[in-house]
Amino acid sequence: MTFRLPFVALVLFAGLLTAVSAQETRSYTAANGTFDIPVAPQRIVALNDQIVALPLYELGAPVVGSAGRTDAEGNHFLRGGMDTLGIDYANTGMGYVGGFNGLDVEAIAALEPDLIIGGPYTDPAVAEQLQSVAPTLIINNAELGLIETIRALADVSGKTGNFEARLQRYRDNIARTRGYIGNSEEVSVTLTFMFPAAEELWVYRHGGNLGAITQVVRDLGFKETAPIAALPTNEVTFSPELIQDLDADFVFGFYRQQPDATPATVLAAYEKFAPGWCLALTACQNGQFVLLPGPTFGTTMAGLDLALELVEGHVAGRPFTPFDEGQQ
Amino acid sequence: MRSELASPRHWVLRDPREWVALKLPVRALVALVLLGVALLVVSALSLATGSYGVALGELMETLRGITISRAIDNVVWEFRFPRILTSALVGAMMALSGAALQNATRNGLADPSLVGVSQGAALAVVTLTVLMPDQSGALRPWAAFFGAILVALAVQGLSRTRQGGNTIRFILVGIGLSAFISSITSTMMTYGQIDRAMAALAWLSGSINAASWNDVWTLSAALAVLMAALLGISRTMSALRFGEATAVGLGAPVRLVRNVQLLIAVALAAVATSVVGPLGFVGLIAPHAAQRLAPAGIGLHLVLTAMIGALLVSGADLVGRAAFAPIQIPAGLLTALIGVPIFIALLLRSRATTTH
Numbered sequence: 301m302t303f304r305l306p307f308v309a310l311v312l313f314a315g316l317l318t319a320v321s322a323q324e325t326r327s328y329t330a331a332n333g334t335f336d337i338p339v340a341p342q343r344i345v346a347l348n349d350q351i352v353a354l355p356l357y358e359l360g361a362p363v364v365g366s367a368g369r370t371d372a373e374g375n376h377f378l379r380g381g382m383d384t385l386g387i388d389y390a391n392t393g394m395g396y397v398g399g400f401n402g403l404d405v406e407a408i409a410a411l412e413p414d415l416i417i418g419g420p421y422t423d424p425a426v427a428e429q430l431q432s433v434a435p436t437l438i439i440n441n442a443e444l445g446l447i448e449t450i451r452a453l454a455d456v457s458g459k460t461g462n463f464e465a466r467l468q469r470y471r472d473n474i475a476r477t478r479g480y481i482g483n484s485e486e487v488s489v490t491l492t493f494m495f496p497a498a499e500e501l502w503v504y505r506h507g508g509n510l511g512a513i514t515q516v517v518r519d520l521g522f523k524e525t526a527p528i529a530a531l532p533t534n535e536v537t538f539s540p541e542l543i544q545d546l547d548a549d550f551v552f553g554f555y556r557q558q559p560d561a562t563p564a565t566v567l568a569a570y571e572k573f574a575p576g577w578c579l580a581l582t583a584c585q586n587g588q589f590v591l592l593p594g595p596t597f598g599t600t601m602a603g604l605d606l607a608l609e610l611v612e613g614h615v616a617g618r619p620f621t622p623f624d625e626g627q628q
Numbered sequence: 629m630r631s632e633l634a635s636p637r638h639w640v641l642r643d644p645r646e647w648v649a650l651k652l653p654v655r656a657l658v659a660l661v662l663l664g665v666a667l668l669v670v671s672a673l674s675l676a677t678g679s680y681g682v683a684l685g686e687l688m689e690t691l692r693g694i695t696i697s698r699a700i701d702n703v704v705w706e707f708r709f710p711r712i713l714t715s716a717l718v719g720a721m722m723a724l725s726g727a728a729l730q731n732a733t734r735n736g737l738a739d740p741s742l743v744g745v746s747q748g749a750a751l752a753v754v755t756l757t758v759l760m761p762d763q764s765g766a767l768r769p770w771a772a773f774f775g776a777i778l779v780a781l782a783v784q785g786l787s788r789t790r791q792g793g794n795t796i797r798f799i800l801v802g803i804g805l806s807a808f809i810s811s812i813t814s815t816m817m818t819y820g821q822i823d824r825a826m827a828a829l830a831w832l833s834g835s836i837n838a839a840s841w842n843d844v845w846t847l848s849a850a851l852a853v854l855m856a857a858l859l860g861i862s863r864t865m866s867a868l869r870f871g872e873a874t875a876v877g878l879g880a881p882v883r884l885v886r887n888v889q890l891l892i893a894v895a896l897a898a899v900a901t902s903v904v905g906p907l908g909f910v911g912l913i914a915p916h917a918a919q920r921l922a923p924a925g926i927g928l929h930l931v932l933t934a935m936i937g938a939l940l941v942s943g944a945d946l947v948g949r950a951a952f953a954p955i956q957i958p959a960g961l962l963t964a965l966i967g968v969p970i971f972i973a974l975l976l977r978s979r980a981t982t983t984h
Binding site for chain 1: 678679680681699702703706707708835837838840949953954955956957958
């Protein structure tokens with residue numbers, strides 16, 4: 301009896317402290333303004349799966365809901381979730397709150413979030429409406445780039461320590477890989493993205509925003525060939541008649557772990573888009589056209605690590621035939 | 629004001645000084661009441677339906693002003709109510725816009741989305757979203773309004789001949805220009821950054837999910853002014869129904885009224901589009917449905933048309949947000965889904981008429 305009362309008082313005091321700290325807020329300036337956000341949010345809703353929910357989940361943030369995609373059978377999924385982190389709605393307890401451009405504001409409210417995070421693709425009117433549910437931040441990933449986007453997500457979710465540790469490991473790995481490659485600034489790399497239906501071929505400059513792969517290519521210091529460097533913007537749709545302009549030491553493409561975008565489907569799409577394309581590219585003739593898996597163009601630390609390992613394996617881990625740009 | 633049943637099918641309202649005398653068809657009045665009831669039912673269903681579970685008792689308490697929780701207050705007063713009112717208001721405005729266009733051009737196929745008005749608003753908004761994403765939220769209504777006005781002026785200017793305005797030419801120029809504008813919009817979407825294009829795409833599909841009280845006030849004010857103006861010229865619009873020559877013979881200021889009608893039609897569509905994006909075919913369906921439901925004089929016809937438009941968009945929004953929740957199907961897609969078969973049916977009917 302003598303010890304019980306102080307013990308109960310201590311437990312109550314600790315509980316009170318926890319409750320107070322859970323409601324503790326701080327000021328944060330996002331792309332859409334300055335808001336008071338919880339210091340340690342407990343219930344976050346992501347308004348985009350690939351760009352917001354995955355990196356948050358990876359950092360250990362409490363994501364209770366996310367926008368997502370719906371397949372032909374009507375099943376909801378997190379784009380890149382299974383490929384990158386082995387997660388989906390079914391095995392995380394995250395709630396589906398609509399498509400990223402068709403959000404169900406009531407489903408978001410029902411999850412009782414204390415922080416909502418979207419991106420530049422989020423309808424400003426919806427973001428404004430959601431402010432009445434919880435502080436709704438717009439993190440402009442297009443402007444920030446991959447590293448700063450994840451840093452911002454780590455910051456607002458209170459997971460900065462985790463992020464900085466992973467970033468340091470990534471930077472150490474970049475330094476190691478640069479050491480393996482040696483003169484990486486003399487190795488040319490072209491980034492292509494073919495849609496499985498072969499309707500369009502996108503080409504990304506190294507300064508572009510194709511998730512982890514563009515970050516890795518920049519960090520390793522690879523060069524662009526003259527035709528790619530001359531492209532007017534960081535991402536362009538490419539003409540099949542100019543397919544030979546894509547040639548470089550390495551040409552990368554991408555597939556996804558989905559039935560409609562397997563390596564075979566994507567290769568067939570290149571052939572459909574520009575018949576005989578492989579003959580026009582010495583990189584392809586020399587086995588230096590490489591299809592990388594989906595997480596390498598995602599926006600997670602896991603994607604960065606994977607992209608770096610694969611690029612290291614292909615560029616430093618085997619001999620390759622250099623592309624002679626002068627003979628083109 | 630006294631009323632009498634003039635004949636089994638009409639109700640006459642007349643004030644003692646005979647300043648106002650209305651002969652109203654009973655069938656149209658009954659239809660109006662039924663439409664009002666239907667709109668109330670759809671609104672009540674909308675208020676009670678949603679992804680956030682609000683029990684009927686909780687809803688009633690909230691409507692009486694009793695706070696059960698901040699979240700429920702928020703869902704009912706900030707999400708559902710403005711959304712319901714916005715759907716009804718934009719539906720009425722698009723419908724009235726279609727009715728005014730059809731009357732002015734004397735073409736039953738005229739609709740804001742067929743003559744380029746909606747496309748003009750859409751192009752302006754997409755351009756703004758792609759080129760100035762930071763400003764797009766605040767400037768969107770203005771951009772949509774001026775986009776629509778510019779296209780309407782272009783259609784009007786291009787369809788004029790030396791003999792004056794030509795209604796078939798107006799429609800054809802409108803269809804051609806809207807196809808041209810749509811292709812520019814698609815180009816903007818293709819060459820704009822993907823995230824900006826995606827943001828624009830959501831608006832382009834005509835979604836009401838971000839409706840706010842500000843939108844309700846804007847739409848209410850616009851509808852009150854523009855509908856009053858439309859009803860104000862309804863007598864001359866009646867004369868125009870018999871053709872231009874007859875209307876001139878009856879002493880109607882045909883050219884002035886036609887221009888005013890077009891201006892009102894464009895303004896109605898522009899304001900509605902600026903808030904929720906393009907909502908196709910409402911302006912086509914509603915006037916025809918009103919005519920078939922209960923033939924009436926132009927004034928009552930406009931009111932019936934507005935009610936049908938309100939009911940159509942309210943129903944489409946309810947189905948779109950609740951049928952597959954939390955998947956949200958934009959109301960614009962559903963109105964197009966209903967509208968396209970009706971459009972084809974009207975075309976086939978007009979073809980049958982012209983071959984006789």
